[in-house]
Amino acid sequence: MAAADWGGKADHLAGERATAQFDVDGMKVAWAGSRHAVEVADRMACLVASDPVFRKDTRTMLSRKELFKDTLKKAAHAWKRTVELHLTEEEANLLRLYIDQPGYVDLHWVMFVPAIKGQGTEEQQKKWLTMAYKFQIIGTYAQTELGHGSNVQGLETTATFDPSTDEFIMHSPTLTSSKWWPGGLGKTSTHAVVYARLITEGKDYGIHGFIMQLRSLDDHSPLPGITIGDIGGKFGSGAYNSMDNGVMRLDHVRIPRDQMLMRLAQVTREGKYVHSDVPKQLLYGTMVYVRQTIVADASRALSRAVCIAVRYGAIRKQFGSKAGGPETQVLNYKTQQSRLFPFLASAYAFRFVGQWLKWLYTDVTQKLESKDFSTLPEAHACTAGLKSVTTSATADAIEECQKLCGGHGYLNSSGLPELFAVNLPACTYEGDNVVLLLQVARFLMKTVSQVASGKQPVGTTAYMGNIQHLMQCKSVVNTVEDWLNPAAIKEVFEARALRMAVNCAQNISKAPSQEEGFSELSPDLVEAAVAHVQLIIVTKFIEKLQEDILGHGVKEQLQKLCGIYALHLIHKHLGDFLSTGCVTARQGSLANERLGKLYAQVRPNAVALVDAFDYTDHYLGSALGRYDGDVYSALYKEAWKDPLNETVVPDGYQEHLRPLLKQQLKLSRL
Ligand SMILES: CCCCCCCCCCCCCCCCCCC/C=C/C(=O)SCCNC(=O)CCNC(=O)[C@H](O)C(C)(C)COP(=O)(O)OP(=O)(O)OC[C@H]1O[C@@H](n2cnc3c(N)ncnc32)[C@H](O)[C@@H]1OP(=O)(O)O
Numbered sequence: 227m228a229a230a231d232w233g234g235k236a237d238h239l240a241g242e243r244a245t246a247q248f249d250v251d252g253m254k255v256a257w258a259g260s261r262h263a264v265e266v267a268d269r270m271a272c273l274v275a276s277d278p279v280f281r282k283d284t285r286t287m288l289s290r291k292e293l294f295k296d297t298l299k300k301a302a303h304a305w306k307r308t309v310e311l312h313l314t315e316e317e318a319n320l321l322r323l324y325i326d327q328p329g330y331v332d333l334h335w336v337m338f339v340p341a342i343k344g345q346g347t348e349e350q351q352k353k354w355l356t357m358a359y360k361f362q363i364i365g366t367y368a369q370t371e372l373g374h375g376s377n378v379q380g381l382e383t384t385a386t387f388d389p390s391t392d393e394f395i396m397h398s399p400t401l402t403s404s405k406w407w408p409g410g411l412g413k414t415s416t417h418a419v420v421y422a423r424l425i426t427e428g429k430d431y432g433i434h435g436f437i438m439q440l441r442s443l444d445d446h447s448p449l450p451g452i453t454i455g456d457i458g459g460k461f462g463s464g465a466y467n468s469m470d471n472g473v474m475r476l477d478h479v480r481i482p483r484d485q486m487l488m489r490l491a492q493v494t495r496e497g498k499y500v501h502s503d504v505p506k507q508l509l510y511g512t513m514v515y516v517r518q519t520i521v522a523d524a525s526r527a528l529s530r531a532v533c534i535a536v537r538y539g540a541i542r543k544q545f546g547s548k549a550g551g552p553e554t555q556v557l558n559y560k561t562q563q564s565r566l567f568p569f570l571a572s573a574y575a576f577r578f579v580g581q582w583l584k585w586l587y588t589d590v591t592q593k594l595e596s597k598d599f600s601t602l603p604e605a606h607a608c609t610a611g612l613k614s615v616t617t618s619a620t621a622d623a624i625e626e627c628q629k630l631c632g633g634h635g636y637l638n639s640s641g642l643p644e645l646f647a648v649n650l651p652a653c654t655y656e657g658d659n660v661v662l663l664l665q666v667a668r669f670l671m672k673t674v675s676q677v678a679s680g681k682q683p684v685g686t687t688a689y690m691g692n693i694q695h696l697m698q699c700k701s702v703v704n705t706v707e708d709w710l711n712p713a714a715i716k717e718v719f720e721a722r723a724l725r726m727a728v729n730c731a732q733n734i735s736k737a738p739s740q741e742e743g744f745s746e747l748s749p750d751l752v753e754a755a756v757a758h759v760q761l762i763i764v765t766k767f768i769e770k771l772q773e774d775i776l777g778h779g780v781k782e783q784l785q786k787l788c789g790i791y792a793l794h795l796i797h798k799h800l801g802d803f804l805s806t807g808c809v810t811a812r813q814g815s816l817a818n819e820r821l822g823k824l825y826a827q828v829r830p831n832a833v834a835l836v837d838a839f840d841y842t843d844h845y846l847g848s849a850l851g852r853y854d855g856d857v858y859s860a861l862y863k864e865a866w867k868d869p870l871n872e873t874v875v876p877d878g879y880q881e882h883l884r885p886l887l888k889q890q891l892k893l894s895r896l
């Protein structure tokens with residue numbers, strides 16, 4: 227794919243590609259999940275790259291208004307192409323991904339539609355989804371308010387049932403109850419699933435979802451009683467500013483009773499509140515779904531940053547050998563490798579755990595349909611934990627990739643500033659990462675207490691059942707090579723995670739109350755949750771390697787990357803491993819030695835390993851990450867696109883610069 231995009235020009239990275247010790251096409255299949263996935267992704271990426279409407283090279287230079295209009299244009303054109311080409315859902319999804327511009331369609335497809343699917347009755351789904359699927363209405367997910375985001379139970383918007391008219395009265399009683407943040411709400415959405423406190427017969431039944439029409443389908447003006455607008459500019463140029471995150475206040479707006487999403491609970495014609503036999507946590511089901519998709523987004527964002535930094539690192543040269551030999555490619559510096567290759571390994575690790583999480587989510591959904599709710603807590607813990615760990619690591623890594631690219635990484639034309647700005651909020655939206663890790667910790671504390679009372683844990687906590695061994699085992703690693711053994715790696719990660727969780731549980735039990743103990747121990751609980759989530763990622767990577775992986779040398783490269791992922795975590799969190807007694811200081815330094823050897827083995831494959839992500843130059847959007855490595859010409863060309871370069875003498879010269887210079891000249895002559 228990328229080779230086609232490159233169009234036969236000189237390949238400055240050809241030497242790098244020639245040193246690869248594996249079949250890049252085979253790796254593309256391992257990355258994408260199947261040959262079919264590679265083929266569909268290629269087709270959609272080409273479709274986007276070859277369509278002038280989807281150009282994005284001057285996006286960071288547009289004003290907010292221009293950017294927003296450009297987003298509307300792209301979204302409408304994407305829909306037109308979707309219909310004209312009869313794209314499948316899989317193809318349409320990829321089309322949106324490669325367009326690579328946040329917009330209202332994200333909320334419509336990823337939150338509005340799933341919220342109705344998950345919380346609406348069959349009748350409601352039939353009515354609303356029929357319109358949503360045809361884009362006759364545009365929806366968003368209006369949960370967060372000015373005063374509350376993390377604490378969903380603290381939302382203040384009210385939905386009071388009026389039996390005299392069979393309607394709900396939707397109202398924002400305070401300034402802090404204004405809806406604040408929903409994407410697409412500001413200027414685009416015609417409808418929303420609005421979360422509000424349900425009040426009937428004088429009683430507050432807590433948060434429920436309601437479908438509301440917000441704007442006229444004739445002229446797009448807000449309906450009576452609704453004040454609505456955009457919340458203002460956000461971090462970075464271009465980036466998330468293409469999205470109209472909105473504010474909304476409701477002044478006693480009436481909606482029919484049947485617009486309450488009634489799968490989980492109903493209000494009868496008389497105003498009686500009736501709860502279904504499904505757990506009330508299903509109200510949070512849309513968030514579980516989206517958190518799962520965000521893990522895949524994180525691996526994609528991280529792999530883009532790594533692709534840019536690796537290719538550029540192979541082109542960029544600084545300093546020569548003392549003997550006056552050729553200058554060194556910065557990628558050959560060991561410090562560069564030890565900073566960058568863990569990100570390369572993490573990109574693959576997150577990709578594979580994301581594929582597994584998608585499977586887990588599908589499995590849980592099927593169980594829910596047959597009224598088996600037993601796996602819901604684990605699904606919540608896994609999606610919350612993996613969303614948190616992968617997005618935090620990704621945001622940090624993109625920032626570091628900017629530094630790895632030196633000064634040029636700081637230019638918009640490197641693609642990194644926008645990538646960072648678009649992915650940074652993933653640490654906050656769909657649940658602040660710390661808040662979510664505390665949810666994981668809560669699940670772990672419950673599991674520890676169940677294990678203590680003799681219950682055998684299952685799924686991702688099954689290892690906790692091996693408590694006798696894991697609480698006292700010592701790693702058998704004795705040589706650098708021993709760290710190549712997946713069983714030895716898994717054992718220390720399991721022991722670390724379990725011991726950290728058990729320590730927390732023991733310390734909580736010493737507190738006056740469970741609640742006080744949990745609050746006091748929360749920093750430790752967050753670390754225990756991270757240890758558990760990292761164990762899941764390492765385990766899923768190891769399990770991936772047990773699958774049939776085709777292609778010359780592909781499995782061997784993945785084994786090295788898996789080793790790097792696990793060992794860099796041991797190096798980074800050595801304090802945890804030492805303090806819980808899982809490894810000794812000597813074993814820690816053997817792990818680091820092994821890591822250095824793995825970096826050296828990956829080095830000749832680095833460019834091919836990022837080629838396997840199969841990104842077009844259009845999608846990558848980076849002068850530094852171009853497939854052909856022609857970095858300097860690209861940087862030079864990009865600079866001239868800047869509006870400042872439209873004139874040789876800048877605007878403002880006559881008013882501000884000329885008088886200043888003249889004045890100073892006059893003074894100096896006095
Ligand atoms: C054909 C055409 C196709 C076209 C295709 C186009 C495709 C377009 C592609 C787009 C790609 C782009 C994708 C990017 C999209 C990203 C957009 C993001 C926009 C952002 C949206 C948002 O941010 S929405 C708002 C999100 N808000 C939050 O996440 C809030 C976080 N807070 C909470 O979740 C909760 O309040 C809480 C969990 C922190 C606490 O809740 P609460 O106080 O009620 O709970 P407790 O702690 O007391 O727990 C009670 C009990 O419930 C359990 N629990 C909690 N949450 C869940 C859950 N989610 N699921 C299951 N169980 C849960 C908890 O563990 C407790 O259990 P116990 O057993 O009692 O312990």
Ligand SMILES: Cc1cc2nc3c(=O)[nH]c(=O)nc-3n(C[C@H](O)[C@H](O)[C@H](O)COP(=O)(O)OP(=O)(O)OC[C@H]3O[C@@H](n4cnc5c(N)ncnc54)[C@H](O)[C@@H]3O)c2cc1C
Binds near residue numbers: 406659
């Ligand atoms: C780009 C973007 C898009 C968004 N899109 C939408 C959308 O479409 N629809 C929607 O409804 N919402 C949306 N949101 C809102 C988002 O879901 C919330 O911002 C998010 O859930 C975090 O909540 P908060 O802002 O209230 O943070 P807060 O909870 O106020 O967090 C502030 C700080 O307090 C800490 N904190 C909070 N609670 C605890 C605790 N219990 N223990 C320890 N520390 C705690 C946090 O870690 C954080 O450091 C969006 C947000 C962003 C940034």
